[in-house]
Amino acid sequence: MKMIPKPFRNWLSRYGQLPVDIVYDYPRVTMIGQLHLYIENHHGLSHFSNQEIIINQQQSQMVVTGRDLVIKNLLKEEIVIEGQIENVSWRSPSNL
Amino acid sequence: MDKYYDYKLVQVRVTGNQSNELIQSIAHDGHPIRDLKQINNEQFSLRVTPQTYFEMKRRRHTYSCRLKLIHRPRLLKGKQFKQFGIPIVIGVCLAFILILLLSNIIWRVEVIGGSQELRYDVTETLNELGLKRGNWMQHKETLSDIEREVMNRIDELSYIGINQQGTAFTITVEESETFEEPKSDEPVDLIASKTGVIQSMFVEVGKPMVNVQDTVNQGDLLVSGLLDEEGEVKVHAEGEVLADVWYRVQVTSPLKQSYEMLTGDKETNYSLTLFDRFDIFGPTTDNLTYTTERPLYFLNWELPITYKRHDHYNLQTETKEFEESEQLKEEIENQMKRQLDSDIDVVYQKVLHEERDSDKVKLDIFVKVHEDIASKQIIDQGD
Numbered sequence: 001m002k003m004i005p006k007p008f009r010n011w012l013s014r015y016g017q018l019p020v021d022i023v024y025d026y027p028r029v030t031m032i033g034q035l036h037l038y039i040e041n042h043h044g045l046s047h048f049s050n051q052e053i054i055i056n057q058q059q060s061q062m063v064v065t066g067r068d069l070v071i072k073n074l075l076k077e078e079i080v081i082e083g084q085i086e087n088v089s090w091r092s093p094s095n096l
Numbered sequence: 097m098d099k100y101y102d103y104k105l106v107q108v109r110v111t112g113n114q115s116n117e118l119i120q121s122i123a124h125d126g127h128p129i130r131d132l133k134q135i136n137n138e139q140f141s142l143r144v145t146p147q148t149y150f151e152m153k154r155r156r157h158t159y160s161c162r163l164k165l166i167h168r169p170r171l172l173k174g175k176q177f178k179q180f181g182i183p184i185v186i187g188v189c190l191a192f193i194l195i196l197l198l199s200n201i202i203w204r205v206e207v208i209g210g211s212q213e214l215r216y217d218v219t220e221t222l223n224e225l226g227l228k229r230g231n232w233m234q235h236k237e238t239l240s241d242i243e244r245e246v247m248n249r250i251d252e253l254s255y256i257g258i259n260q261q262g263t264a265f266t267i268t269v270e271e272s273e274t275f276e277e278p279k280s281d282e283p284v285d286l287i288a289s290k291t292g293v294i295q296s297m298f299v300e301v302g303k304p305m306v307n308v309q310d311t312v313n314q315g316d317l318l319v320s321g322l323l324d325e326e327g328e329v330k331v332h333a334e335g336e337v338l339a340d341v342w343y344r345v346q347v348t349s350p351l352k353q354s355y356e357m358l359t360g361d362k363e364t365n366y367s368l369t370l371f372d373r374f375d376i377f378g379p380t381t382d383n384l385t386y387t388t389e390r391p392l393y394f395l396n397w398e399l400p401i402t403y404k405r406h407d408h409y410n411l412q413t414e415t416k417e418f419e420e421s422e423q424l425k426e427e428i429e430n431q432m433k434r435q436l437d438s439d440i441d442v443v444y445q446k447v448l449h450e451e452r453d454s455d456k457v458k459l460d461i462f463v464k465v466h467e468d469i470a471s472k473q474i475i476d477q478g479d
Contacts (some may be wrong), residue, residue, distance in 0.1 A: 045123045048116055050134040071132035071142075074123050 029059055029088070031080060037081040037088070045074065053081060063089045105130060105143040106168050108127035108152065112161030115356050117141050121159075122152055141166070199393045200233045204264040210271040214252055218269050227265060234390035234403045249331040282474060283330035285379050288312045288320035289471040302333030312339070312469075321475050330475060340443065343463045346432045351455050354415040363408040371400045385409075428459060441466040 004012070013023040021028045023040065030038040036052070039055060046061060047054040048071065053064045069083040110118060115138060122144075123129055130143040144152070149165070156163050205227055207215045214432035222228060225245055227235035236242070239258045246256050254272030258265060286302065291313050294306060302319040306312060318337050323329040342430050370388075386407045392399040432442070 045120050048119060048132060048140070065216065069134075071129065074129035074132060076126040076128075 010013070010018075015075075025058060028054060031085070034066075034085045035082065037085055039079045039081070041077055042079055045071075045079070057090075060090050062086075063091060067073070072096075080089050104145065105142065106146055106149050107143050107166040108149055109135070110142070110152075110156075111138055111164070111165040112156075112159065112162050114136060114159040115161050117142045118152065118155060118159040118161050121155060122148060125151075125266050127151065150217075169399050172341070184275040189229045195393075196394055199263065199395050202229055202231050202233060202236070202263055202265065203229065205229055205267070206265070207267045207269060210253075210269040214250070214269060214271050217250050218246060218253070218256070218267065221249050222267065233263065233393060234405075238401060239319050240347075242333050276323065281332050283321040283382070284472045284474050285321045285336065286314045286333050286470040287319055287473045288314055288318055288337075288339075290314055290339070290341050290467070290469045292467070292469055294337060294339045295466060296338045297335065298337075299335035301331050304333060304335075306337075318470055333472075335470060336468050338466055339469045341465055341467045343436060343465065343471065344448075345432050345435055345461045345463050347428045347459045347461060349427045349457050350461075351457060352415065354413060357414050359410045359412045363410075365406050365408075367406065369402040369404055369405045428461070432463065436463075436465065 009023050010061040013020050014016050016023075020026065021050070025041070027042055028040045030036075031041075032038075042062075043058060045053070046056050050069060051065055051067065053069055053071070055062045057066070064081060064085060065087040067084040067086070069081060071079060072082045073080040097293060107386050113117070119129070119132065119142065127144065127148040127149075131233040132140065132142045134140055149163075153163055153437050205219075205222065207218050209215075210218070222242065226244050227242055237245070239260065243256050243258055247253055252271055253269060255268075255270040257268045259268070267316055290310075293311050294308050295323075297304060297306075297308060297318075300317050302321055305317050312318065319333045319335050321331050321333040323331060386409070388405045388407075390403045390405075392401045392403055429442075442463060446462045447459055451458040
């Protein structure tokens with residue numbers, strides 16, 4: 001997908017009926033209540049603590065805050081976070 | 097698969113300022129991490145594969161962290177044993193039982209030697225005696241019994257050897273060569289073996305020397321093998337001379353007789369004995385119980401466990417009374433036949449003397465029978 005120029009990607013996702021996360025190489029985030037958070041297609045762990053987890057994405061960072069956060073599983077393309085998730089937010093690197 | 101993978105992981109505690117960075121670098125290189133937790137500000141606990149743990153150990157100096165192995169994988173225990181150990185134990189037990197069962201089955205019976213018909217006969221007999229493929233080892237007779245029984249049943253057999261190798265039996269048989277006795281043609285006379293009155297004669301070869309109704313004594317010449325007077329033509333005399341012969345037979349018969357008889361019903365039960373001492377299923381010992389013992393096998397070894405079969409035979413005591421004269425006669429005839437040859441004709445019989453005791457009768461009987469009295473005697477040729 002990376003070989004395809006950006007305007008075409010847009011067109012593909014709109015008219016080709018392909019999933020956006022694959023076309024744009026974006027992460028797919030699934031939440032189950034406040035308990036679980038599945039993130040597929042991530043770009044590495046940036047920071048980890050009880051209250052805050054920062055995950056690198058393509059051009060931004062994803063910040064997950066909460067209480068008693070535990071990374072249940074950390075694989076090359078997948079993260080499973082457990083705990084009391086209170087907030088999920090995105091920020092661009094310039095904000096850091 | 098996933099659960100078993102879980103049990104191979106080690107739990108590591110990372111302490112240090114830069115422990116976050118260490119974990120990040122490990123994760124960046126694609127090492128899988130599980131249950132990452134923050135214990136306090138500078139302490140993290142996580143579970144990794146042993147390979148990842150060694151990789152972390154190599155990098156801990158660059159990040160100035162301390163690593164501690166909290167939990168290493170152990171032998172399967174408790175819940176894990178329930179999940180992975182019990183099936184293995186059950187499998188091993190089943191394998192043992194299977195081997196035990198298969199070790200007690202006859203796998204191969206091979207008959208070697210002799211002609212094809214003989215081998216077939218031997219195989220049939222062996223099948224009857226329980227030595228056949230697929231049968232239990234315990235259900236066959238003992239090898240020496242089988243050898244004896246087969247020798248008794250098959251006349252053409254001159255030798256049988258049973259060789260046991262585990263659960264395979266090789267039976268070597270040898271056929272006896274039957275020699276036909278060459279017909280002797282040396283010159284013989286026929287002489288009387290008993291004293292009697294000749295009733296009929298049938299001479300095949302030879303010159304008859306007596307007539308019907310002649311009385312002959314024991315040793316008298318009946319048929320001569322010398323055909324001419326000079327004694328130059330000599331033949332092998334053959335023929336039949338039937339004569340009346342007298343006997344005096346003494347017969348004693350009890351009037352009452354009681355004997356034990358098997359009713360034919362039998363009860364069978366089985367037991368196992370350990371070390372010839374401990375009975376696992378208690379047998380009921382009876383005086384008329386026939387017990388057969390067979391050992392159990394495991395592969396090539398005999399186990400100290402013995403399989404026993406108890407056959408209980410039912411007895412019945414019967415009393416027979418010889419009161420009617422018919423039965424008495426029968427008994428007397430039987431006894432007479434036992435004393436004389438069984439195939440002779442009784443022509444006339446008379447009771448000479450009868451003596452009755454309380455439970456016995458003693459008879460003195462005169463018997464006249466028809467019997468072939470011709471017997472061969474070699475003619476002395478003088479050389």
